[in-house]
Amino acid sequence: MNISDVKAYIITVSTSKYREYLEGKKPQDISGDLAEKMIRERGAVVVGRSLVDDDVHMIRSLVESLVLREDIDMIIITGGTGVSPRDVTIEAVKPLLEKELEGFGEIFRWISYQKRGGIAMLSRATAGIINRKLIVVLPGSPDAVSTGLELILDQATHILSIAKGL
Template identity: 50%
Template sequence: MRPHEEHKAKGPQRASFWVVTVSTSRFEAAKSGHSYTDESGDVAVRMIEAAGHRVAGRSLIKDDVVMIRSVLMDLLKRDDVDAVVFTGGTGIARSDVTVEAVRPLLDKEIDGFGDIFRLESYREVGTAAIMSRALAGIINGKLVVALPGSPNAVEVGLRIILPEVPHILYLARL
């Protein structure tokens, strides 16, 4: 067995995820009692569960650095959360602040994830892929992923990262 296969086999085969949707418009709708849809969060939950992992919970927050960091820090303290997936806020609009909130907190960034995400996105949407700032990294032995807010982008990102979750968590906890 090759080393990366051995690491993957030693890692947790069933990880526990928390899905956080970052969207001011949805947050405001929910806050005022209006209905909203969260297709990207729904895609994330479906894919995580289909990969054999567990979704411990979901959150909806607005595009706000302080709120994003606060929610993330609370989730990182939980024993029932191995990975946090953010959807939304990774573009280049002024309101897109998920990357600014998350990146400074990372112990290690998994640079290859963003590279492969943009390559796969390029194959699907062309040169618009250069505007994505999707990222993944480790904080205190837990995986943190920040994906764009479109359902298709969530699918692309999770298709890349989910097969490596056992491997990532094994190495992150050494």
């Protein structure tokens, strides 16, 4: 599998941006835009993007439908990974993971610790496999998205080849 074979979908989780969207505004999604740019620059294809509220059912429902699509290999989710009561992305996604790539979160936090110190322990970034798709859940800050994608895109084709049994 080559990186040009990888088809990605990006989900941005944000209550404030979702409210703006419901009000008819076009919310600025810096992290989602960055994710799309980085994925495309590596040579992969972005087949779609969605913006959702910090809502377990909304996030889970979208992920459950996307993992059934044949035109998606990788789902990148940004936002909702902190420790505030509204941060529910991990609670929505983690129960769906068939295989968790615990090393991704560990390495992500290690890199974050080197950059920002102890605040890295608040990160709940994770990755895993659902229905032979690579799922990556990242904090919503542009720096976290950049760090996480640099890390996962280096291994994405290898992970997907194994997950798909190629």
